[in-house]
Amino acid sequence: MTEKTAITPATHTAAPAKFSHGVRKGNILQVAGQVGFLPHVDGRPPTPAGPTLREQTLQTLENVRSVLEAGGAGWDDVMMIRVYLTDTAHFAEMNGIYNAYFEEQGLKEAPAARTTVYVGLPDGLLVEIDALAVLG
Amino acid sequence: MTEKTAITPATHTAAPAKFSHGVRKGNILQVAGQVGFLPHVDGRPPTPAGPTLREQTLQTLENVRSVLEAGGAGWDDVMMIRVYLTDTAHFAEMNGIYNAYFEEQGLKEAPAARTTVYVGLPDGLLVEIDALAVLG
Amino acid sequence: MTEKTAITPATHTAAPAKFSHGVRKGNILQVAGQVGFLPHVDGRPPTPAGPTLREQTLQTLENVRSVLEAGGAGWDDVMMIRVYLTDTAHFAEMNGIYNAYFEEQGLKEAPAARTTVYVGLPDGLLVEIDALAVLG
Numbered sequence: 445m446t447e448k449t450a451i452t453p454a455t456h457t458a459a460p461a462k463f464s465h466g467v468r469k470g471n472i473l474q475v476a477g478q479v480g481f482l483p484h485v486d487g488r489p490p491t492p493a494g495p496t497l498r499e500q501t502l503q504t505l506e507n508v509r510s511v512l513e514a515g516g517a518g519w520d521d522v523m524m525i526r527v528y529l530t531d532t533a534h535f536a537e538m539n540g541i542y543n544a545y546f547e548e549q550g551l552k553e554a555p556a557a558r559t560t561v562y563v564g565l566p567d568g569l570l571v572e573i574d575a576l577a578v579l580g
Numbered sequence: 581m582t583e584k585t586a587i588t589p590a591t592h593t594a595a596p597a598k599f600s601h602g603v604r605k606g607n608i609l610q611v612a613g614q615v616g617f618l619p620h621v622d623g624r625p626p627t628p629a630g631p632t633l634r635e636q637t638l639q640t641l642e643n644v645r646s647v648l649e650a651g652g653a654g655w656d657d658v659m660m661i662r663v664y665l666t667d668t669a670h671f672a673e674m675n676g677i678y679n680a681y682f683e684e685q686g687l688k689e690a691p692a693a694r695t696t697v698y699v700g701l702p703d704g705l706l707v708e709i710d711a712l713a714v715l716g
Numbered sequence: 717m718t719e720k721t722a723i724t725p726a727t728h729t730a731a732p733a734k735f736s737h738g739v740r741k742g743n744i745l746q747v748a749g750q751v752g753f754l755p756h757v758d759g760r761p762p763t764p765a766g767p768t769l770r771e772q773t774l775q776t777l778e779n780v781r782s783v784l785e786a787g788g789a790g791w792d793d794v795m796m797i798r799v800y801l802t803d804t805a806h807f808a809e810m811n812g813i814y815n816a817y818f819e820e821q822g823l824k825e826a827p828a829a830r831t832t833v834y835v836g837l838p839d840g841l842l843v844e845i846d847a848l849a850v851l852g
Binding site: 582584586595596597598599600601602603605606608610611612613662664699700701702703708710712 | 743792793795796797803804807811814815818819823825826827828829830831832833834835848850852
């Protein structure tokens with residue numbers, strides 16, 4: 445029996461319901477949908493890194509990375525990244541931010557497969573990202 | 581060679597196309613997108629449990645559970661739950677229903693990671709949920 | 717340590733950002749979101765197979781198949797197919813195309829679980845599909 449472990453980085457805001465920011469079981473790690481909330485500060489409600497796509501995308505990717513690392517993984521282990529945007533006009537800008545982020549992370553190759561679709565998100569949020577990793 | 585097995589709970593309405601309500605291969609079980617249809621009755625078309633978010637969310641979660649159990653799994657095995665709502669105004673209410681459901685299931689911990697996004701669904705449906713489980 | 721391998725069918729248009737059309741690690745293969753772009757021709761921008769749901773759905777499924785095959789897999793290995801449409805009115809027609817496609821592929825059984833939701837896609841695109849396969 446392999447144990448399933450909840451992953452809850454200390455910096456994260458509490459999940460708004462009975463779910464975990466990440467779960468690992470054996471060599472599979474699933475990161476829950478992350479948005480661009482800043483690290484948690486006691487007494488402050490969840491606060492986006494800023495109103496712009498750039499601020500939110502970078503913070504969202506950092507939040508995904510925090511969950512991966514708290515679960516013993518990294519970007520190299522990620523198989524699939526799901527990107528949810530609210531506006532098709534944001535695609536090119538998001539790709540630029542995304543590429544620059546992974547270059548800064550020192551990844552020479554594309555880290556994963558990806559699907560991008562355009563959905564509704566709560567007011568003020570422009571991007572949500574989740575990820576599936578396979579370790580080992 | 582591990583066999584892939586289709587999972588089709590007897591209570592479920594037939595899938596509207598060539599896909600299965602669930603598939604298991606080795607220790608991985610994928611539940612297809614479930615909606616709030618009542619258990620199948622011969623001669624009756626697929627019928628939502630009711631018009632409300634509460635009725636549909638509870639029935640949808642039960643439909644996910646039926647597939648998990650027909651495949652030899654349960655909520656404890658679930659790694660990821662994807663929730664599709666049609667209206668951001670439903671988020672808080674869905675979370676309340678979701679939390680109460682899992683408390684009634686006797687789960688002390690968050691069962692899984694989760695992503696919630698807001699999409700279009702066929703007329704009258706307010707919620708769709710799918711799930712990925714890793715057994716063992 | 718199992719190696720993660722990017723899958724890039726020669727016929728595919730280049731991904732518009734730092735991601736791969738598919739990734740395989742061990743027995744898990746993830747296909748990125750595919751759309752109905754025709755095989756790549758040097759000097760031609762990405763071009764949909766046509767304006768209709770039929771043309772785009774068939775091309776999209778072929779593009780998924782190309783990635784599966786380039787990664788050593790096939791439809792029989794697929795556990796989950798995610799279908800993104802832009803219009804709920806397309807559901808019945810997509811199902812007909814989908815069923816006929818898999819019959820032509822010689823698959824007697826439903827190949828996988830599936831979730832269909834309705835989202836925005838870039839201008840002119842009516843369908844996007846991704847897939848998760850477990851080999852072996």
